[in-house]
Amino acid sequence: MSTISKKIAIIGGGNMGVLLAKGLAASGNYQPENITITRRNVRLLDGLASEGFIITDNNKAAVAQADVVVITVLPQQLDKALDNIKEEVDADKHLLISIVSGVSGKDITDRLGKEVQVVRAMPNTAIxxxxxxxxxxxxxxxxxxxxxxxxxxxxVGETLEIHEELITSATALCACGIAFFLRSIRAASQGGTEIGFHAAEALHMAAQTAKGAASLLLKQKTHPENEIDKVTSPKGCTIAGLNEMEHFGFSSAFIKGIKMSAVRAGGLYTDEK
Incomplete structure (x- = not known):
């Protein structure tokens, strides 16, 4: 059966849980009335209730009525959440999707004491x-x-199946990575303001330029250096700017940031124990 016809419970209506619910509904393939979102302070979700989503602070009831359970709580909140819904989880009925950093599928099944199918997913906020x-x-x-x-x-975007041991790396590159790219766009817009554009103009120009750069790679299946070569001429202004950035460690800093995020993501759950 397609997931489109199933009832979904999102346990943990924080940023990612809310964005997932909105993205699924915006796709047109999922109806808000088939999506339940839980949060301790349900008043923070009043706007979603008016859009037709089911809002509750009762995790057990949400799981009991669902086919697909998406867990989007923080790593340090996971054990308590799993203990709360353990009795309602049915290995023959439920599919669990975990969007919790640093937590393996085995961690979840061991905590529940049930061999329910667990799929780890790592989206980003562009959902x-x-x-x-x-x-x-x-x-x-x-x-x-x-x-x-x-x-x-x-x-709600593009999906890639990978080995589970790479999910932490995917967290750094894709989930954390969106913040890194946003910061680079912010920096480009600030540079644009430095050279004469109004802040709003510079931000729009930087964001559209970044979108265009990404589209070149995704649509033409080329390598970044191939596209860079097309805009770098001998003694030109582009190569001068690129080299200046590299002198100050642009690529190195980006790589180190991704590696650091991967290290931190891998310990978010175990470091709390």
Missing amino acids: AVRESMTCIASSNATLETMALVKEMFDT
């Missing part, structure tokens, strides 16, 4: 505009289940 890069992985899900989860996340 709100259906442009997420989502990586999915599992150590115990069937091929059919993986296809269903891919179908679900394909409605």
Whole structure:
């Protein structure tokens, strides 16, 4: 059965949980009334209730009525959340999707004491505009289940199935990575203001230029250096700017930032124990 016809419970209505719900509904393939979002302070979700989503502070009830359970709580909140819903989880009925950094599928099944299928997913906040890069992985899900989860996340962007041991790396590159690219756009816009543009103009120009650069790679399947070569002429202004950035460690800093995020993501759950 397609996930489109299933009832979804999102446990943890924080930023990612809300963005996921909105993205699924915006795709047109999921109806808000089939999506339940939980949060302790439900008043923070009043706006979603008016859009037709089911809002509750009762995790147990949400799981009992769902087919697909998406867990989007913080790593340090996971054990308490799993203990709360343990009795309601049915290994024959439920599919669990975990968007919790640093937590393996086995960690979840061991805590629940049930061999429920668990798929780890790592989207990013562009899920709100259906442009997420989502990586999915599992150590115990069937091929059919993986296809269903891919179908679900394909409605809110692009989805790539990877080995579970790479999910932490995907967290750094894709989930944290969106912040890195946003910071680079912010820096470009500040540079634009320095050379004479109004702040709003500079930000729009920088964002559209970044969008164009990404589109070149995605649509033409080329390598960044091939595209860079097309705009760098001998003694030109582009190569002068690139070299100035590299002298100050632009690429090195970016790489180190991704590596540091991967290290931190891998310890978010175990460091709390």
